[in-house]
Amino acid sequence: MPEGILCNKTPINTDEQLKLTLSDKGGKQYYEEMNHLEVDSDKLWGAIQKTMKSRTKTWLEICAHCGLCAESCFLYQVNGRVPEQVPSYKIQSTLGVIVKKKGKVDNAFMQMCMETAWSKCTCCNRCGMYCPHGIDMGVMFGYLRGLLYSQGFVPWELKIGSGMHRVYRAQMDVTTEDWVDTCEWMAEETEEEWPGLEIPIDKEDADIMYTCNAREPKHYPEDVAEAAILFHVAGENWTVPSEGWEQTSLSMFAGDWECCKDNVQNVYDAIERLRPKRAIGTECGHAHRATVIEGPYWTGRPDGQPPVPYIHYVEWLAEALRTGKLKIDPTKRIKEPVTLQDSCNYVRNQGLKDVTREILSYIVEPGYFVEMAPAKEHNYCCGGGGGFNGIGIYRPQRNMALRKKMEQIIDTGCKLVIAPCHNCWDAIRDLEEEYEIGIRWSFLKPLVIKMLDVPEHLLPKDE
Amino acid sequence: MFKKILLATSGAPSTFGAARVAFDMAKRYGAEVVVFNVMGVPTKAFSQVVNDVRTGEEIEVDDEYRAWVEEELKSTFQKQIESVEFSKIITTTGVPHREILRAARAEDVDLIVMGASSGDSSAYRKGYPGSTLQRVAKAARCPVMTVHRETASYWGGFGSILFATDFSKQAESAFKYALASAKELDCDLTLFHALDISGKVLDQNAIEDELIAARERIRATYVSQMGDFKNFDVEVWEGVPYVEIVKMARERSADLIVMAHHNRELDPELARIGSTMEQVILRAGCPVVSVSKPDKV
Numbered sequence: 001m002p003e004g005i006l007c008n009k010t011p012i013n014t015d016e017q018l019k020l021t022l023s024d025k026g027g028k029q030y031y032e033e034m035n036h037l038e039v040d041s042d043k044l045w046g047a048i049q050k051t052m053k054s055r056t057k058t059w060l061e062i063c064a065h066c067g068l069c070a071e072s073c074f075l076y077q078v079n080g081r082v083p084e085q086v087p088s089y090k091i092q093s094t095l096g097v098i099v100k101k102k103g104k105v106d107n108a109f110m111q112m113c114m115e116t117a118w119s120k121c122t123c124c125n126r127c128g129m130y131c132p133h134g135i136d137m138g139v140m141f142g143y144l145r146g147l148l149y150s151q152g153f154v155p156w157e158l159k160i161g162s163g164m165h166r167v168y169r170a171q172m173d174v175t176t177e178d179w180v181d182t183c184e185w186m187a188e189e190t191e192e193e194w195p196g197l198e199i200p201i202d203k204e205d206a207d208i209m210y211t212c213n214a215r216e217p218k219h220y221p222e223d224v225a226e227a228a229i230l231f232h233v234a235g236e237n238w239t240v241p242s243e244g245w246e247q248t249s250l251s252m253f254a255g256d257w258e259c260c261k262d263n264v265q266n267v268y269d270a271i272e273r274l275r276p277k278r279a280i281g282t283e284c285g286h287a288h289r290a291t292v293i294e295g296p297y298w299t300g301r302p303d304g305q306p307p308v309p310y311i312h313y314v315e316w317l318a319e320a321l322r323t324g325k326l327k328i329d330p331t332k333r334i335k336e337p338v339t340l341q342d343s344c345n346y347v348r349n350q351g352l353k354d355v356t357r358e359i360l361s362y363i364v365e366p367g368y369f370v371e372m373a374p375a376k377e378h379n380y381c382c383g384g385g386g387g388f389n390g391i392g393i394y395r396p397q398r399n400m401a402l403r404k405k406m407e408q409i410i411d412t413g414c415k416l417v418i419a420p421c422h423n424c425w426d427a428i429r430d431l432e433e434e435y436e437i438g439i440r441w442s443f444l445k446p447l448v449i450k451m452l453d454v455p456e457h458l459l460p461k462d463e
Numbered sequence: 464m465f466k467k468i469l470l471a472t473s474g475a476p477s478t479f480g481a482a483r484v485a486f487d488m489a490k491r492y493g494a495e496v497v498v499f500n501v502m503g504v505p506t507k508a509f510s511q512v513v514n515d516v517r518t519g520e521e522i523e524v525d526d527e528y529r530a531w532v533e534e535e536l537k538s539t540f541q542k543q544i545e546s547v548e549f550s551k552i553i554t555t556t557g558v559p560h561r562e563i564l565r566a567a568r569a570e571d572v573d574l575i576v577m578g579a580s581s582g583d584s585s586a587y588r589k590g591y592p593g594s595t596l597q598r599v600a601k602a603a604r605c606p607v608m609t610v611h612r613e614t615a616s617y618w619g620g621f622g623s624i625l626f627a628t629d630f631s632k633q634a635e636s637a638f639k640y641a642l643a644s645a646k647e648l649d650c651d652l653t654l655f656h657a658l659d660i661s662g663k664v665l666d667q668n669a670i671e672d673e674l675i676a677a678r679e680r681i682r683a684t685y686v687s688q689m690g691d692f693k694n695f696d697v698e699v700w701e702g703v704p705y706v707e708i709v710k711m712a713r714e715r716s717a718d719l720i721v722m723a724h725h726n727r728e729l730d731p732e733l734a735r736i737g738s739t740m741e742q743v744i745l746r747a748g749c750p751v752v753s754v755s756k757p758d759k760v
Contacts, residue, residue, distance in 0.1 A: 025525045185568060189602050192756075219557050392512060392523070 004033025012163025027156025045103030072130035074404040087127040087137040119394035124344040124381035145255030161250030170214040170246040182217040186225040203239035209276035211247040226445035234325035244270025249290030253387030264295035285345030285421035332451035339414040342379035343421035384427030402431040471577040478578040481610040485576040486543035495549035560598035579611035605759035625717040633723035637754035641721035652695040657707035705742035724753040
């Protein structure tokens with residue numbers, strides 16, 4: 001059987017195919033079909049010739065196999081320091097071999113590559129910082145995932161994930177109607193406590209266009225309400241687009257390059273339609289990487305920048321606190337040991353380490369902030385990045401991966417972890433569920449709202 | 464006023480009291496019951512895995528599981544479902560309070576009926592029992608009826624309603640609901656205020672003056688709106704409010720307590736402390752309706 005009904009080389013483009021794939025419990029049939037999936041070596045080699053640029057070629061060639069990357073990888077550390085978890089080995093034994101063999105590899109090899117690409121690397125890019133040659137295995141695994149995806153060797157959940165983006169333009173089945181309705185609902189729910197609060201949809205020429213993660217309207221719409229409260233209190237002129245509001249990109253994790261471009265273009269189209277002065281994304285790491293750091297290149301923007309300045313939520317929040325748009329009541333600051341998770345996708349990938357700490361300087365009583373060790377750009381992945389969190393068949397490996405973050409958190413002695421990234425937040429919650437170390441975790445928005453010094457005129461009148 | 468009732472149930476015994484009241488009300492007043500169940504909390508990032516509400520096991524949600532949950536609910540409430548004219552079952556996954564609110568809005572229900580907590584079920588993530596009610600009560604546009612203890616006094620009809628007020632803005636909506644219910648169901652209505660003297664040492668004359676003032680306030684605020692409805696009396700007692708409310712309900716053999724909810728605190732631990740409504744719900748021998756918004760009263 002060259003291609004299966006569910007497991008094949010064709011992306012999911014229709015609702016029907018999406019539902020069909022979803023109904024396959026745990027991907028049972030999907031993975032069974034994968035065992036018989038034929039590798040199209042010519043196509044694979046053709047793709048490599050067309051897409052593999054000099055940087056990747058050079059990286060593959062100059063790797064001296066020195067092993068200095070080994071300790072940099074948290075997966076190596078938590079998995080008994082076996083050689084199979086050394087980053088350079090992981091990439092050389094997969095992508096390196098495919099290139100060497102000019103794409104002439106078999107099904108079993110591709111399945112091994114898939115397991116390596118999605119369960120032994122979270123594309124956290126930490127190894128790249130410690131390689132004497134600056135070789136970044138995370139970037140190369142991103143590339144390898146693309147090759148694997150094009151051949152149909154992708155975990156079931158991520159095939160669905162990128163299918164969701166293709167069908168709904170969101171990582172979950174949130175339609176435009178659902179999204180608009182959720183904004184109205186949240187405004188309704190919040191307006192009583194915050195008189196005058198609005199969630200303006202498709203307002204042209206606003207100062208800010210806000211984009212988010214589809215998990216918010218789907219499961220945690222209060223996050224949208226919280227963003228609205230903070231923009232409201234800060235007196236911002238803001239809006240959300242009815243289309244192009246979803247900035248996450250499971251397609252980036254899946255390696256669905258075509259869909260990556262499509263997602264980002266959708267957001268950029270909204271920017272061009274509504275002409276905001278700048279765009280702000282929610283507390284999410286990979287969404288920021290996809291829309292702001294990588295997105296401009298996917299869509300072929302010549303300056304490598306989004307159409308307007310596009311900042312991460314932590315940047316806006318720090319600015320609002322710095323300029324006094326938002327004021328913190330000092331008596332309400334956090335007075336317990338608290339630590340901060342650095343999201344790889346905007347800290348290591350964009351250097352937003354100090355700005356997150358600036359926020360903490362406003363909201364945490366001096367002396368109570370405890371850094372993880374290591375921290376900032378040296379911090380480790382939450383344990384569930386790069387799509388790892390969501391892949392059922394690699395759940396045991398993911399749970400093992402969480403141990404590094406668990407150790408780091410235990411070492412700080414903190415019971416409260418601030419995680420301004422959806423994926424880190426999820427991973428830390430899952431780690432508490434798995435290991436029960438007695439911690440709490442939070443985004444920044446609810447914490448800040450609790451300690452705001454709200455101007456008199458914004459409070460409800462009758463109480 | 465009870466055309467459509469949303470029964471939010473985990474299917475666990477801790478919600479049977481709520482189910483009994485919801486179905487009995489529907490039967491008696493010709494309402495539609497929507498049985499609503501959140502099958503599991505999505506804990507696993509964007510995957511299809513949830514924790515089953517009853518067992519706590521990790522389950523992959525698919526059509527088969529959905530059908531099984533629906534079947535379980537149907538057999539659990541079989542007799543009751545047969546006794547009412549309209550009913551349907553909705554199952555979903557998600558964070559319970561959020562999905563209950565979403566469904567209440569989508570179905571435009573007049574009343575949400577639920578248990579106070581998911582009982583001792585450790586299957587649910589910590590923090591959920593009680594916090595679901597807290598969050599639903601805070602945000603629901605319609606009244607929320609909670610049935611915590613097996614309700615001995617409820618036999619398919621309401622004869623006596625206790626409205627407890629703290630004179631807040633939300634109490635205005637709660638009053639309207641209590642009055643409309645009393646009129647429609649032909650009940651006695653007690654308008655009650657518990658003067659909070661907990662933790663204070665007060666001069667007896669001052670207490671008595673405040674009791675008189677509160678009575679006058681009840682007359683001015685509520686009685687003035689009651690028109691030709693005469694089936695009521697006014698009571699003001701001093702004490703710890705939740706204790707007095709429960710005592711008063713017992714004394715009047717109330718079948719229903721109506722109160723306002725306006726606790727903004729969502730942290731279940733913090734909200735619990737000092738929340739009169741929550742204490743009344745946990746202690747009362749009859750259903751308790753909390754009202755916070757004027758939309759459906």
